[in-house]
Amino acid sequence: MTSINGPALDALTPTFGGELITPDDAAYDAARQVWNGDIQRRPALIARCRGTADVVAAVKFCQEQGLQASVRGGGHAVAGTAVIDDGVVIDLSLMRGTHVDTAAQTITAQGGCLNADLDREAQLHGMAVTGGFISHTGIGGLTLGGGIGHLMRKFGLTIDALRSAEVVTANGDVVTASEDENADLFWGLRGGGGNFGVVTNFTFGLQPVGPTVLAGMIAWPADQAPAVLAFLRDFIATAPDEVGLIGNLRLAPPLPAMPADLHGKPIVALVATYAGPVKEGEQVLRPLREFGTPVVDLIMPKPYAMHQKALDIALPHGRHYYWRSHKLGPLTDEIIAILCEHLGRVTSPMSTVGIFCFGGAVGRVPVDATAFANRDASHDVNIVAAWLPEQAADAARHRAWVREFWAALEPFSRGVYVNFTSDDAADRVRLAYTPEQWARLTAVKAAYDPTNFFRLNANISPG
Numbered sequence: 001m002t003s004i005n006g007p008a009l010d011a012l013t014p015t016f017g018g019e020l021i022t023p024d025d026a027a028y029d030a031a032r033q034v035w036n037g038d039i040q041r042r043p044a045l046i047a048r049c050r051g052t053a054d055v056v057a058a059v060k061f062c063q064e065q066g067l068q069a070s071v072r073g074g075g076h077a078v079a080g081t082a083v084i085d086d087g088v089v090i091d092l093s094l095m096r097g098t099h100v101d102t103a104a105q106t107i108t109a110q111g112g113c114l115n116a117d118l119d120r121e122a123q124l125h126g127m128a129v130t131g132g133f134i135s136h137t138g139i140g141g142l143t144l145g146g147g148i149g150h151l152m153r154k155f156g157l158t159i160d161a162l163r164s165a166e167v168v169t170a171n172g173d174v175v176t177a178s179e180d181e182n183a184d185l186f187w188g189l190r191g192g193g194g195n196f197g198v199v200t201n202f203t204f205g206l207q208p209v210g211p212t213v214l215a216g217m218i219a220w221p222a223d224q225a226p227a228v229l230a231f232l233r234d235f236i237a238t239a240p241d242e243v244g245l246i247g248n249l250r251l252a253p254p255l256p257a258m259p260a261d262l263h264g265k266p267i268v269a270l271v272a273t274y275a276g277p278v279k280e281g282e283q284v285l286r287p288l289r290e291f292g293t294p295v296v297d298l299i300m301p302k303p304y305a306m307h308q309k310a311l312d313i314a315l316p317h318g319r320h321y322y323w324r325s326h327k328l329g330p331l332t333d334e335i336i337a338i339l340c341e342h343l344g345r346v347t348s349p350m351s352t353v354g355i356f357c358f359g360g361a362v363g364r365v366p367v368d369a370t371a372f373a374n375r376d377a378s379h380d381v382n383i384v385a386a387w388l389p390e391q392a393a394d395a396a397r398h399r400a401w402v403r404e405f406w407a408a409l410e411p412f413s414r415g416v417y418v419n420f421t422s423d424d425a426a427d428r429v430r431l432a433y434t435p436e437q438w439a440r441l442t443a444v445k446a447a448y449d450p451t452n453f454f455r456l457n458a459n460i461s462p463g
Contacts, residue, residue: 038080070083070089127206130151131147144192153275153362193460197449225266230331245273249340250269342383342405352384
């Protein structure tokens with residue numbers, strides 16, 4: 001294992017105001033853990049930054065010492081790119097400050113913020129920005145890859161709300177990226193991932209949301225899955241933008257709300273969010289709630305910030321995860337048959353398949369406006385295997401389920417959402433972009449990171 005000796009650390013210490021954690025420190029093993037417990041890497045140094053100056057110091061230190069670096073925001077990437085063996089983790093987890101400007105209707109958030117941080121502060125003023133589906137996801141990775149969430153059909157992707165970003169580049173410069181400053185970098189940040197620098201502050205435009213929304217899960221047994229998924233296809237095609245829907249295929253968890261006789265058996269669920277008045281939502285969502293014979297209906301008025309945490313229980317820190325994903329068009333009968341067949345083959349009670357619904361505001365942004373392709377896709381299907389650390393002997397079986405499921409859907413693929421890439425990132429990253437977007441992205445990379453210093457990601461080479 002690489003060791004960073006005393007003199008080298010002594011060179012960093014005077015310019016670094018955060019915490020420097022080495023393998024000899026008691027906090028090291030906890031500090032190197034990320035969301036995916038399957039990732040167990042051992043960095044030589046974890047540099048926990050308190051602000052932009054610390055990020056600059058850490059980047060310059062790595063460059064001067066010839067050390068490879070990773071960047072950690074929320075640490076939620078399934079591939080574990082937030083941590084690196086032997087190198088330096090530039091860790092933003094202490095940087096979680098936010099500021100809401102009510103007059104401008106914006107929120108500025110530091111790069112280590114989580115979705116929950118934005119929701120808590122923005123909802124204080126009855127506003128929100130499209131956030132991810134899990135409250136402990138970092139806004140950095142979420143935003144830089146595009147940002148899908150419950151509100152995207154109404155307000156667009158997270159990148160569509162981004163107004164500006166403060167960025168530390170590979171040579172340690174601090175620049176602002178916006179439509180008016182470094183516009184090429186700003187374009188690349190909106191979908192190009194963490195390839196161009198460390199974003200230390202994001203500023204987003206806010207929209208009025210809640211604080212109470214009509215939202216929740218409704219579920220049916222697996223024998224109704226083909227009909228439910230066909231209903232989802234037809235309903236979302238004409239639904240107003242206010243409707244956010246996620247399909248979910250899994251084994252029923254042993255929760256009090258779920259009938260005991262269904263525990264451990266396959267189910268199909270829809271998670272609904274209505275980004276408008278509750279009474280209006282009750283009318284719009286009525287066909288959904290009256291379809292088939294649901295076994296549980298948890299759709300009700302609730303605080304938006306609470307709804308944003310509803311799926312956390314299904315994807316907690318520390319489990320072992322493996323996933324693969326496709327963007328898809330409408331759910332044809334053939335696709336539905338594949339989804340239902342592989343639900344019946346699921347290998348773990350903790351595994352889940354998310355079927356995310358695009359449309360609405362997502363598709364109305366011109367494809368060349370940002371580095372996010374296939375805005376006309378209907379869905380993104382993410383096949384997630386999950387198991388406990390003590391079940392490591394079964395990992396190969398769980399991964400095989402994901403790969404076989406993914407391969408069955410590949411003929412229908414419309415590319416990939418870069419934030420849903422995993423061990424396939426090197427092979428599939430180009431599929432996240434159009435050829436024109438890829439050419440622009442490589443040019444931005446060459447301009448801001450010509451040596452590919454930021455390469456622990458779904459990497460875009462400078463060419």
